Amino acid sequence: MMNPLIQKYNVPGPRYTSYPTVPFWDETTFSEAAWVNNLQRAFSASNTTTGISLYIHLPYCESMCTFCGCNKRITKNHGVEAPYITALLAEWNLYCDLLPEKPRIAELHLGGGTPSFFAPDQLERLLSGIFERATPTESPDYGWEGHPNNTTHQHLQVLYDFGFRRVSFGVQDYDPLVQRAIHRHQPFEQVRKVTEWARQIGYTSISHDLVFGLPFQTTNSIVDTIYQTITLQPDRISFYSYAHVPWIKGNGQRGFRDEDLPSGDQKRVLYETGRDLLEHAGYAEIGMDHFAMPHDTLFEAMQTGTLHRNFMGYTTTQTRVLLGLGASSISDVWSAFAQNEKDxxxxxxxxxxxxxxxxxxxxxxxxxxxxxxQILNIMCQGQTQWHLSSWSKHEWETLSARLESFWLDGLLEYDAEGLRVHPEGRPFLRNICMAFDERMNYTQPNVGPTKTRLFSQTV
Incomplete structure (x- = not known):
């Protein structure tokens, strides 16, 4: 039976790891000089107190996963490692030369691509170079993404020695039919081995990344995947919605047909089935698509109202400066964004x-x-506050008109002082945030073919 709310709200929309979202940036006011000025001001105001965050993009993979929309290059030539690490350190030095003092790194994340594509000694060279010109804060939060099939004990140990205590392993789904469709053979025994290695070494937050909405996925395959995952007791679980964006250049999402994908209603059932099993096992739902055990810092951040969301997703650390190094990386200093060359x-x-x-x-x-x-508050806390004087009469009337449908459907409540999302509205957080997205609504007021080519479906 089709859910009328799924049918109504399953439209293309952003994931809101930022606002404005990248397709609606105004590049006419952007320049390198303006970017550097905003960076220097944000750094000077916050480095001593909170430190900075650092994201490093490592884009290489040995094989194409046909569910992945990340910026990557497929190669088995590991000769690319050394030149790329050299470039990352050169970029880091360019930024350090612009800053008045040594950065204090509060948050550090290695993403990809496949960070474990790189040999442990290359990662050691990278991090040694980073910390030649920086120091960690008192309680840093460092994490990285590992492919279970090529993560070695040495990878885990080298990064642990640099202060990494979080690692996320990409699992996706254990069903052989699904794995074949997405070109990602991921044996449970291999995932178990790397998870146990990480725990033995001393990692305190081990995450497994799962995806719902993949081709040929069924309720039974989700149940089986969740049950196997629970036996390994990861501290966090990312249960992502598959983003079908095959039109993006270089994307590998052409290994299956659109009709092989679950419908919007079926996809929501997959999520709710997985969510119920995870909550029964003791995990708490965090924001959107994330779960954590009560001892994990992500759960603690939700409880204390300090949960944050940036280009790396949900995080427990909030700094004024997020520097992105590497091809396609995005930097954020709150008052300005900058993205690196993608090629x-x-x-x-x-x-x-x-x-x-x-x-x-x-x-x-x-x-x-x-x-x-406002969007950040909704994505992290499911509520937000404002003063009515913050809106002009026209802005308030426009926002109220956009929110009325959600209110009539019992998904939220709002008044002149703020908004609160009801539990029934959690599946539609992205849609609710779209009501506040003035850049998108002004540029493209109607949902149509053009917007479809920018974003994945919200459900």
Whole structure:
């Protein structure tokens, strides 16, 4: 039986790891000089107190996973490792030369691509170079993404020695039919082995990444995957909605047909089935698509109202400066965003020529920053507050008209002082945030083919 709310709200929409979202950045006001000025101001105001966050993109993979929409390059040539690490350190040095003092790194994340594509000694060279010009804060939060099939005990140990205490392993689904469709053979025994290694070494937060909505996925396969996952007792679980965006250049999402994917209603059943099993096993739902055990810092951040969301997803650390190194990485200093060149060769050429490898960016105006705060609150806390005077009469009437449908459907309540999402509204957090997305609504007021080509479905 079709759920009328799923049918109504399953439209293309952003995941809101930022506002404004990248397709709606205004590049006419952006320049390298403006970016550097905003970075320096944010750094000077916050490095001593909170430190900075650092994201490093490691884009290489040995094989194509046909569910993945990340920026990556497929190669078995490991000769690419050393030049790329050299470029990352060159970019880091360019930024450090712009800063008045040594950065204090509060949060550090290695993402990809496949970070474990890189040999442990190359990762050691990278991190040694990073910490030559930086120091960790008193209680840093460092994590990385490991592919169970090529993560070694040495990978885990080298990164642990640099202070990493979080690791996430990409599992996706244990069903052989699903794995074949997404070109991701992921044996349970291999996942068990790397999970046990990490626990023995001393990692305190081990996460497994699962995906719902994949081709050929059924309720039975989700149940089986969740049961196997629970036996390994990861501290966190990311239960992501599959984002079907096959139109993105370089994307591998062409290994199956659209009709092989679950419908919106079926997809929601898959999520609710997995969620119920996880909650029964003691996990708590965090924000959107995330779960954590009560001892994990992600759960604690939700309880204390300090949960944060940025380009790395949900995090327990909130800093004014997030620097992104590597091809396609995005940096964020609250008042400005900057994205690096997405093409790896262009990125390498620019950095090795002594240039910041910037592709585009956005300088946030006052309205951007106000709306960003509302969207961030909704995504992290399911509620937000404001003063009615923050809106003009036209803005308030427009927002109220957009929220009315959600209110009539019993998904939220709102008034002149704020908004609270009901439990029934949690599946539609992205849709609710779209009501506040003035950049998107102004540029493309109607859901249609153009927007479909920008974002995955919200459900």
């Amino acid at each position: 790896i060769d262009t990125y390498l050429d620019k950095v090795m020529a002594g240039q910041l490898p910037l592709l585009r960016g956005h300088i946030l105006d006052d309205q951007d920053q106000f709306l960003r705060r």
